Amino acid sequence: MERHFYFQPAFGNRPEKIVGRDGELYSVLNGLKEPVGSRNRCILFLGQRGMGKTAMLLEIADRARTEGYIPARVTAHEGMPQSIIEQIQFNGSQFFKDEKRHLSGISAGALGFSFGLTFSDEAKQQYGFRTKMSLLCDRLEEKGKGVLSLIDEVHTSPAMRDVASSFQELVGDRKNIAIVMAGLPYAVSSILNDEVLTFLNRADKVELGAISCSAIKAYYENAFREMKIKCPDEILDEASEATHGLPYFMQLLGYYLTEYSGDRSVIDESVFNKARTSAEKDMDDNVFKPVISPLSNNDRAFLKAMAECSEPATTEELKNWLGNKGSSIQTYRKRLIEAGIIETPRRGELTFAIPYFREYLLKSE
Numbered sequence: 001m002e003r004h005f006y007f008q009p010a011f012g013n014r015p016e017k018i019v020g021r022d023g024e025l026y027s028v029l030n031g032l033k034e035p036v037g038s039r040n041r042c043i044l045f046l047g048q049r050g051m052g053k054t055a056m057l058l059e060i061a062d063r064a065r066t067e068g069y070i071p072a073r074v075t076a077h078e079g080m081p082q083s084i085i086e087q088i089q090f091n092g093s094q095f096f097k098d099e100k101r102h103l104s105g106i107s108a109g110a111l112g113f114s115f116g117l118t119f120s121d122e123a124k125q126q127y128g129f130r131t132k133m134s135l136l137c138d139r140l141e142e143k144g145k146g147v148l149s150l151i152d153e154v155h156t157s158p159a160m161r162d163v164a165s166s167f168q169e170l171v172g173d174r175k176n177i178a179i180v181m182a183g184l185p186y187a188v189s190s191i192l193n194d195e196v197l198t199f200l201n202r203a204d205k206v207e208l209g210a211i212s213c214s215a216i217k218a219y220y221e222n223a224f225r226e227m228k229i230k231c232p233d234e235i236l237d238e239a240s241e242a243t244h245g246l247p248y249f250m251q252l253l254g255y256y257l258t259e260y261s262g263d264r265s266v267i268d269e270s271v272f273n274k275a276r277t278s279a280e281k282d283m284d285d286n287v288f289k290p291v292i293s294p295l296s297n298n299d300r301a302f303l304k305a306m307a308e309c310s311e312p313a314t315t316e317e318l319k320n321w322l323g324n325k326g327s328s329i330q331t332y333r334k335r336l337i338e339a340g341i342i343e344t345p346r347r348g349e350l351t352f353a354i355p356y357f358r359e360y361l362l363k364s365e
């Protein structure tokens with residue numbers, strides 16, 4: 001098999017295989033089979049950068065087709081409502097091929113359509129997103145199809161408000177629709193407060209955290225075997241553990257291991273060390289810096305102090321660090337938990353929610 005088929009470290013692509021997410025995929029796809037109006041038809045994936053949110057949306061868009069859905073995959077930008085309509089028309093048109101086009105002016109289409117899923121000029125101009133969606137749902141229902149909107153990078157915006165309120169109204173009208181969204185943990189932070197947030201909070205939330213190292217090891221083992229690259233079992237163990245379960249890191253490390261195995265097609269300890277260093281460098285630039293950059297100086301200093309505490313850090317240790325600074329530990333704690341950067345495994349303890357983040361903070365200035 002050609003090299004770099006198994007490992008393609010980039011954001012927003014569909015991996016060769018979704019590793020270690022069988023449980024999440026199973027429960028979401030089952031939810032989509034539930035009757036119209038079920039809460040499980042409105043799903044929100046939450047996870048940090050590189051955890052595989054976009055990859056999951058791509059996978060679900062594809063698999064949902066066999067469940068009778070027409071997928072519409074968009075990112076939450078301002079033109080999103082129109083993009084959703086166009087995606088449904090594009091992906092659904094194959095089911096209307098048998099219907100002849102009538103260009104003669106005598107409409108052959110259903111109410112609101114000139115033919116297939118193409119709106120009549122009148123409908124196109126006069127109707128807004130909600131009515132167009134309603135018409136598309138009815139038309140697709142004739143073919144036994146539902147509509148699945150997949151929205152990446154959700155945040156609060158007027159376009160998202162339009163989509164959220166229309167979705168709720170369409171569900172009220174018993175239309176066969178579902179929605180799967182993905183976003184950073186910030187997206188549902190309680191700092192923001194409006195109707196989009198209420199909608200997101202009602203969704204069935206699925207957190208995408210680290211994937212299991214044993215699933216990663218199995219993937220590495222198979223990929224290297226297929227590429228005829230020799231990699232001893234000890235290094236497979238080391239490599240899978242080095243990923244800390246982060247899908248993006250798994251891709252990066254796999255990519256460099258393949259690359260550095262060279263013409264000899266052998267991965268030894270020195271290849272592994274070199275690959276790990278390269279992968280970590282890419283992680284710093286593409287994951288950690290974007291996580292750090294929106295934070296205030298105080299939040300950064302707090303995280304840095306936390307990294308220097310024991311693991312997990314205790315609130316006692318951090319209270320010492322805060323000393324007379326006046327602000328309470330609760331303020332930092334709440335904000336950084338909502339941002340998906342830290343977690344409380346137990347009362348009085350704090351850990352980092354992002355693999356490798358502690359190491360990154362310790363070595364950065």
Ligand SMILES: Nc1ncnc2c1ncn2[C@@H]1O[C@H](COP(=O)(O)OP(=O)(O)O)[C@@H](O)[C@H]1O
Nearest residue numbers: 010011012015019049050051052053054055247
């Ligand atoms: N479960 C997974 N198994 C294998 N590769 C994955 C998995 N999830 C994500 N990836 C890969 O990791 C990289 C980052 O994933 P992406 O979906 O873009 O992350 P996010 O949208 O959360 O920032 C991509 O190259 C993607 O193909």
Ligand SMILES: [Mg+2]
Nearest residue numbers: 011012053054
């Ligand atoms: Mg993404």
